Amino acid sequence: MDERSVFEYKIGLLAPSRVGKSTLIASLLTEGQQQLAQDSSVHLLTADRPTKNRLGATYNLVSGALKARMFEPGVVPSTSDPSWFRLLLEARGQDLQIRFDMLDYPGAWLEGAGEGTEDEQKWNECEAFLADSSVLIVPIDSVLLMDSGDENAHLLASHLSVFQINQAVLRWAKNRRELSGEPAMIVFCPVKCETYLSDSGSLQDHAGALRDKVVDQFSDVLKTVRDAAPHAAVRYLPIDTFGCVELVSARWIRAQGSPGGKMLMPKYRVRPPGRIVRKGLDDLLTLLCRQLIDTARAQSERATASRQTAALHSRSYAELREGFFRDLWLNFNGERDRRRHAAASDERLFAMSQQTTQSLFDVLTALAGRESGPRLHHLS
Amino acid sequence: MHVYLRTRGAPRKLDYAFLGAAPGSRWWDTYSELTATERPCLLAVTSKDRWRVLISGVPSARTDSVGTLVYYTLVLDGSPCPSGTTGTGQDRATVLALASRWLDDITRHPEGRGVLSELLDSLCSSAEVDRLLAARNSELTAERAELTTRLATALASLSPVPSAQDTGGPSPVLLAERWIAGRTAPGADAAFLARLSSLLSGEDGQAHLLNLVSSAEDITTLPEKSGPLAVLIEGGMVGDSAMPAEALPGLTSEVVTSAPKARWRAAVVPTVLTALILLLVGLALIAGNWT
Structure with missing residues (x-):
């Protein structure tokens, strides 16, 4: 902490490929700025031009596709190289800033980035970032959880990369235990939840079932957190990735290189009028703000x-x-x-x-x- | 010349990875603040008699498990003048043809779909990509090597895009050593290819097509390297692809050494040091004679 009271923290995202890390980061930061604009206590800024440009590019990509009526849930391309997002949370009327960094990386690295390769070295840097994060967000593909069918239930753990997530969470939890004076939080965020929650326009309400499935599939991860970092707060918060889309069908097709030789192919449709309304993001943002400010307060008190x-x-x-x-x-x-x-x-x-x-x-x-x-x- | 091809498979586990061998270093990470490899971009650097080129964001017709279009990244490297080889002229022509095709593809289609996309898609079917990515790096080595050979042959067969008849003539700024311009600014693509040609001939410097840059202010984080610099703004999502050419200031280190005071210091300091050393040696000799 310097004399201008700048606090710096990391927020880690832990998910395999194609779950929606990049989309979640971009929507959290762009919509976060809009939501906090109405708040009198804090506001959110990009900390540097690369972050501003990167967010601008993603925003233009999504909104451009939507306006051209070509919107698809997978509009944001998957990540092939790591990138950093740096944001500033400023307290209004106070001379203090909280900077937080988020890291986006190719999700498959979670499952091994090629032994002895340059990718593996880069993944080691990403792992260190994740382990050092004050807050860990675990995005989970809700379609995979809810629409995989009983006959494919045995494939879920490997498709969700539960083992790899558990390993990364264990390292994070041990780190947090060593810093037990600092607040720690892990948030399980099912994403693409539009079809399962009635508050986003769906005719069916599977909120309870979704939560039960998360708890069931990630029970080992929850136990890891409880054992290794009992002081860590554990939260559950389902998020709509776009709000205006819903699942039409999800079917398993044969796929080499996928666990069980199969992969789930979802199909979506856009709900008229096709305007993005993301639910859950405001709560996630408030959670992050509270956690980071609480961490800064603890640090400042010391x-x-x-x-x-x-x-x-x-x-x-x-x-x-x-x-x-x-x-x-x-x-x-x-x-x-x-x-x-x-x-x-x-x-x-x-x-x-x-x-x-x-x-x-x-x-x-x-x-x-x-x-x-x-x-x-x-x-x- | 070495050629490397990266793409992803359809299943979510088959994320972006090189289909054959991987380059020795992830040198393009240095530019991650300035360009996103998910979107059309080109990086070219020559340093210490070695050139490196990356072309990324080349769209494929294939999609992944959530319906997102997949893209390719091509990484090439080589030496301008390797001893005992004669293939460098061909390598230079191949890379220039590739770069001119890529710039043309981006101009014709905002996503960059064109000749290069078709060429890369024709090399390898979706099933073959999945099979290569699902196997360990140590497996299917013959097939990987064969794919690399096919790739090199296909790239060598590319012909450069004929240069457009310029009615006006390029901005004089594009003749400067360091400049930035929108991709569609008059004469910018030709000047960029000319700069790339110099790099491939062994001149130290950089030439980049960047997609997270909107003005000269954005490239202050560009790694400082000696030699000329040409930056094209891709302009698809950030920045204006028609931005007029703008000269860039020289390197900080070059500015310092070219200042009159610095030049004076550069000349005087070694002279004074030499004189002091001579004086000390002389004194030591005199002292030796006295004793």
Whole structure:
């Protein structure tokens, strides 16, 4: 933390290929800016031009396809090389910023990036980023969970990459345990949920079944978090990727290289009038804001405590009486003034730190006032 | 010249990977802030007698498991003047033809579908791509090698796009050592190919077609390398593909050494140091004589 109170955190996404990591990142950040614009406590900015340009490109791609009535759920191409998104969460009227980085990467690397290759080295960097993240988001393909059919239920765990996700979560949880003074959170986010939840226009409500299936399939991952990082908050939040599409059919076809030699091919249709209305993103954004600000507050409180100790020590040292002749000498050679100057500087830093902590607390209080939607659940 | 081809298969597990051997380094990661390999782009760098070219975002007709169109990435590298070989002239012609076809494909179709897409799709069926990607790198080596040979032959058969008859003549800025321009700015593509030709002949420098860049301000994060620089703005999703050409400032290090004060220092400092060393040696000799 520097004197301008910039806090930096990482948010990791953990999912295999084609689940929708890139779309989730882009929609979270672009729509997050719009949603937070109505909020009086914080606002979201891109931290650099590459992030701004990358988000602009994805936004233009999706909205352009929609306006041309050529919209398809898979409109965002899959990722072949890692890329970073850097965002700033600014508290309105306060001189403090929270920067958070998100990493997008080829999902198949989760299952092995080719032993001894350059891709493997790059994946090691991505793994380190994920393990070091304050918040871990696990996007899950809800169509795979809900429409795979009983006869293919045995293939689900490998299609969802549950084992690989569990390994990555274990590393993250161990890291978080070592930093048990810091808040930690993992969010299970089924995506492409438009067809299963009635609040997004679907005629059927399978909210309970979807949640049960997530808990069932990811029970080992949940256990890993509970065992390795019991202090971590575990949340469940289904998200509509586009809001205006729904599943028409999902059928398994033969596919070499896929678990069980099969893959699920979903077909969607656009619901008129074809306007994107994503549900669940606002809750995810509020969760992230609260978590990051809470983490920053905890960090700021620690910094305040250590600066208070330093300020008290400096002041008592500056005013220490060391005998008549020694005190005369300290006044004469300017040492006393130097000590008082250092003490004043430490006290100023302490006051700034106190102010930062108070500001973060105020923002957190304001965010706590935002009501969570009915989709958000605690998983324990 | 080495040629590498990357694409993905239909099943979700068969993510983007090289069908044959992979390049020795992921050198294009350096440019990840400036271009997305998912969309049409071209990177070309020559440094230390080695050129490297990446062409990415070439759309295929194939789709993946969620219906998204798949794309190709081509990576090529070679040496301008390798000792004992005679094939470099052909390599240069092949890469130039490839680059001119790619620029033409992007101009004709916003997504870049064209000659190059058809050529790459004709090399390898969807089933063959899935089979190669599903196998371990150490398996199917003969088939991978055969595909690479077919790829190299197909690329060598490409003919360059005939240059358009320019009515006006290119902007003088495009003759500068470092410039940025929209892809469709008058004369920009020809100047870009001319710069690429120099790079392939062994001149150190860079020539890029970038898709996450909208102005000169965006390329401040471009890795500083000696030699000329040509940047084309792709303009499909970010930036204006018709942006007029703009000269770019020289490298920071070059600016410093070309400043009068720096030049003066560069000349005086070694002279003073040499004089000091000579003086010390002289003093040591004199002291030796006295004792």
